[in-house]
Amino acid sequence: MSDLAAEIKALIIESLNLEDLTPADIDTDAPLFVDGLGLDSIDALELGVALQKRYGLSLSAESDETRKHFGSVASLAAFVAANRSK
């Protein structure tokens, strides 16, 4: 697992109050929303704000691209690596 993926898992746990989980409980390639981890639309917004704060990304809430980036920890890590400004 890349360092960035591990960092994003920690960010997910912290920003979404998933106090009962550890990074090891989150499958890097599994879906984050609905299936898999079972996050919902409010989590998506919360995670978007956390990612923007941490990595200086700009995200469009409506785009299909954003939806793809939020598919899994692996896709988020690839998106952050390519677009981070901090």
Next chain:
Amino acid sequence: MSTPPSPALHFSLRQWSAWAPGLESREAWLAWDGTLPAGDSAPKVAAMPAMLRRRADRLGKMTLETLYADDIAYQGQPLIHASRHGEAARTVPLLQSLAAEGKVSPQAFSMAVHNATAGLFTIATQTHTPVSAIAAGNETALAGLVEACSQLADGAPSVLLCFSDEPLPTLYQRYADAPEAPFSLVLNLVAGHGFSLVAGAAGGRDATPLELLHFLLGNGAVLPLAMRGGWQLVRHTA
């Protein structure tokens, strides 16, 4: 001119639950002398799935713990949540973060509305039940009872009336005009004549929800409920 007769609003108390720091069991409440609870602890709300429970802060956790209480055995009744200050502990940091960063936490924002905790409970229990959320200043105890009695008079056989609050955030402390305490309590009220709400008494004072619970658990005959209108709660012994 003679005073018109008060509209009789009445109910019977079927069951209750309560939680506050240091008053964490039924026995503790039955032995309670009315002293205001204090402290920062929060209940676990073990009955709620963790993915929903994580959304609740301390006030929400106290509220949920009393709604889920075994003694209440919730069966989908209409739910009334009355809280004077609601999620003030969330809205202050939200406003501060909005002022400082221009961004707010969507999660905290979604849970800052007055009916959020009751909504979370109905999602978790998958109930499609009417939910009323009330804030009525120093008359919150009266307003909750009037709403509950009105729903009973309208034909609901049973309603849950939940009161919960916690002390105001430090920034707002100077506006506190009544003693404050962290607590939640749930009254399962049913149609009946155990107690009546009666208006028109002279004098009186505004009762807090904790004073209401203390009266309900005791054996006093009358509780002054609200100065305005001279509302009283009268116990009828069978």
